[in-house]
Amino acid sequence: MTLDTRTTVRARTATITLTGDVDAASASVLDEAIAAAAVSSPRRLVLDLNAVDYLSSAGLRCLVFAHQRLGRGVEIVLAGAHPDVAETVRLAGFDRVATIEDQVGG
Amino acid sequence: MAVTRAMLVAETAAHADELHRALTASGFDVRRARPAELADRPALLDEPDVVLVSAALGLQRVALLGQRFAGADKHPAVLVFPEDDPGALEACVRGGFDYVTPPYLPGLLRGRLVSSHERGQLVGAVEAMATMASLHAYERDLGIAREIQAGFLPEHLSVPDGWEFDFRFRPARHVAGDFYDVFEMVNGRRLGFVVADVCDKGVSAALFMALIRTLLRHTADNTSAWNLMDAAPGPLAPGGGSLPPALGLGAGPLVQSVVSTNRYLARNHLRQGYFVTLFFGVLDPVSGSLLYINGGHNPPLLLRGTGERVPLRPTGPAVGMAADSVYSLGHARLDPGDTLFAYTDGVVDARSPGGAPFGTSRLHDLLAPHPPSGRELLEAVDRALADHVGATEQFDDITMLALRRAG
Numbered sequence: 001m002t003l004d005t006r007t008t009v010r011a012r013t014a015t016i017t018l019t020g021d022v023d024a025a026s027a028s029v030l031d032e033a034i035a036a037a038a039v040s041s042p043r044r045l046v047l048d049l050n051a052v053d054y055l056s057s058a059g060l061r062c063l064v065f066a067h068q069r070l071g072r073g074v075e076i077v078l079a080g081a082h083p084d085v086a087e088t089v090r091l092a093g094f095d096r097v098a099t100i101e102d103q104v105g106g
Numbered sequence: 107m108a109v110t111r112a113m114l115v116a117e118t119a120a121h122a123d124e125l126h127r128a129l130t131a132s133g134f135d136v137r138r139a140r141p142a143e144l145a146d147r148p149a150l151l152d153e154p155d156v157v158l159v160s161a162a163l164g165l166q167r168v169a170l171l172g173q174r175f176a177g178a179d180k181h182p183a184v185l186v187f188p189e190d191d192p193g194a195l196e197a198c199v200r201g202g203f204d205y206v207t208p209p210y211l212p213g214l215l216r217g218r219l220v221s222s223h224e225r226g227q228l229v230g231a232v233e234a235m236a237t238m239a240s241l242h243a244y245e246r247d248l249g250i251a252r253e254i255q256a257g258f259l260p261e262h263l264s265v266p267d268g269w270e271f272d273f274r275f276r277p278a279r280h281v282a283g284d285f286y287d288v289f290e291m292v293n294g295r296r297l298g299f300v301v302a303d304v305c306d307k308g309v310s311a312a313l314f315m316a317l318i319r320t321l322l323r324h325t326a327d328n329t330s331a332w333n334l335m336d337a338a339p340g341p342l343a344p345g346g347g348s349l350p351p352a353l354g355l356g357a358g359p360l361v362q363s364v365v366s367t368n369r370y371l372a373r374n375h376l377r378q379g380y381f382v383t384l385f386f387g388v389l390d391p392v393s394g395s396l397l398y399i400n401g402g403h404n405p406p407l408l409l410r411g412t413g414e415r416v417p418l419r420p421t422g423p424a425v426g427m428a429a430d431s432v433y434s435l436g437h438a439r440l441d442p443g444d445t446l447f448a449y450t451d452g453v454v455d456a457r458s459p460g461g462a463p464f465g466t467s468r469l470h471d472l473l474a475p476h477p478p479s480g481r482e483l484l485e486a487v488d489r490a491l492a493d494h495v496g497a498t499e500q501f502d503d504i505t506m507l508a509l510r511r512a513g
Binding site: 021023024025054056057058060061064067091092093094096097 | 303305381383401402403404405419420422423424427428431451455461463501502
């Protein structure tokens with residue numbers, strides 16, 4: 001299982017598009033993408049999860065890491081998450097920190 | 107080791123012939139090959155102690171050839187020799203290659219090749235030692251982490267009459283931060299138990315797990331038992347009603363330990379992205395009443411003797427995620443014949459050789475409503491897990507707990 005990320009920054013919104021599974025083996029890939037996106041000091045971080053089938057607790061940790069790294073003022077949006085992925089996010093209570101949206105820009 | 111076998115690699119014969127004669131005269135067993143032949147017959151690569159490559163091939167091809175000759179346990183010396191273009195030789199020498207130039211006098215040639223070979227062996231030995239050393243350091247770190255982790259798991263479980271506690275704890279090779287704990291609370295009138303998953307791996311996770319376990323236990327031990335109304339920050343979940351005082355015994359320490367651990371982690375370890383999902387239960391062994399806080403953890407399942415399956419869903423977010431998180435108390439009751447099954451996500455995340463996770467629904471299917479014992483329940487899950495993962499390396503810790511009230 002691998003994970004690919006693609007990042008675009010527009011008008012202080014950084015969008016990371018993920019393709020693959022986010023698990024313990026691939027979490028570092030997402031960490032690096034988040035760290036790289038943080039450099040542009042975005043006001044909003046959108047993670048496009050349409051092409052993510054699976055998110056483990058290690059993947060969840062990336063999201064918490066993103067929240068802590070970017071600071072309170074930065075909105076984190078999880079867009080297009082599959083039902084299982086959204087459930088993982090809700091179970092851990094991360095939906096209190098991030099906004100879950102059906103689609104990017106939705 | 108005697109240096110006896112030389113390999114000459116060149117496209118053309120002219121200059122190589124002269125070198126060939128000198129090598130034979132200085133006692134070498136000489137083989138010759140064109141670069142294309144080496145690609146066709148890889149066995150040739152295993153033979154030589156020294157390799158002499160024509161500089162006319164160019165630095166890049168010389169370097170590639172050198173890499174092909176270097177095996178896992180052998181480092182033949184690779185030298186270059188000039189053909190008509192001294193510039194080509196100079197490029198290779200600047201690129202780090204040792205060299206020989208005419209006139210090729212057998213005694214000098216042999217001395218040069220032997221010393222080059224010995225230097226190569228030494229470099230190889232040092233590289234191997236460096237690799238071993240870093241491997242040892244890594245293994246030592248793992249050993250330390252495992253000891254920390256093992257030292258913080260309960261040695262003896264004091265289980266009240268009429269109850270069974272069964273555990274599975276299988277750390278992954280990389281040592282993640284799962285832990286479980288069982289301890290007496292409120293002067294032995296309540297039994298506290300924790301199943302938790304620290305979201306990290308390695309030594310730092312083991313240290314972090316030790317910290318969290320200590321914070322939870324210490325606060326639970328040092329909070330007075332009765333101050334539920336002072337301590338509870340939110341309403342009871344799921345009912346929302348208040349508990350009679352006898353039921354609420356242990357609620358104060360439970361809430362305090364989770365809330366203060368959360369606050370401590372969120373304030374002090376924010377930058378590291380650490381958090382922990384946990385299920386902390388406080389059992390009254392006499393009545394079967396169970397108070398709990400589920401901080402973002404996979405819902406444990408209460409398997410009723412009646413066949414009903416009740417998930418004990420989160421009553422608050424993962425611990426350490428935000429300093430102002432609110433935790434509610436959950437309440438359930440274990441009647442005779444009921445079993446509580448709690449686990450960490452190493453169970454549902456376990457991958458098959460094809461990469462498919464074990465999954466929550468498969469786990470739920472396994473949890474028959476009437477397990478004959480907690481031990482057999484865990485064994486059944488273990489067997490299904492082993493079938494699923496096959497020879498795949500276990501990536502995450504696997505922890506399971508079965509708490510059963512004898513029926």
